[in-house]
Amino acid sequence: MPGPGRTVAAGAASGFALRRRHSYATIIVDAETGERIGVLPDREAATTREPWQLRPCS
Template sequence: LATHLSIPTSANSLFRLLGKLPDRRLGTAPRVLGVDDLAFKKGHVYGTILMDMETGERVDVLPDRTADTLTAWLRDHSGMEIVCRDRPSAYAEAVRTACPDATQVADRFHLWKNLCEAIEAR
């Protein structure tokens, strides 16, 4: 979008600005939570971004992508009915542990990637 609008910037600058945004609803979680990993420094430092999938707003950014960190966050923010997550098993384990009643679904990107991999395997 920045390129389309002729705004010179880098992905790192956009991530840095994203991390500086204030949290709007402390202590609550969205009904549909999106969980995905992101690179703070590509190939070296990764984190987890949490999104409200109904509004598109950022909920939080976690400093790593471990099951323990996500589990702790999920336990502190109850109320999710659906978790739309990335493929890592750490995310699946965290959701199963902290909110077992939530329905886990794959996001569109990963559904498409899974389909492509299944077709290529045939």
């Protein structure tokens, strides 16, 4: 996830299979630059929300 002092104006997340029907992960990218920010160990909403402290869009 973004390190100290790094901000991301817009991020995107996408789930993908590491192994079909057995193992899944989520990749997080900076939507403006396309730079990979991190890979999370599963596709659960709580896992994605926790490090980002996501808030609803207004």
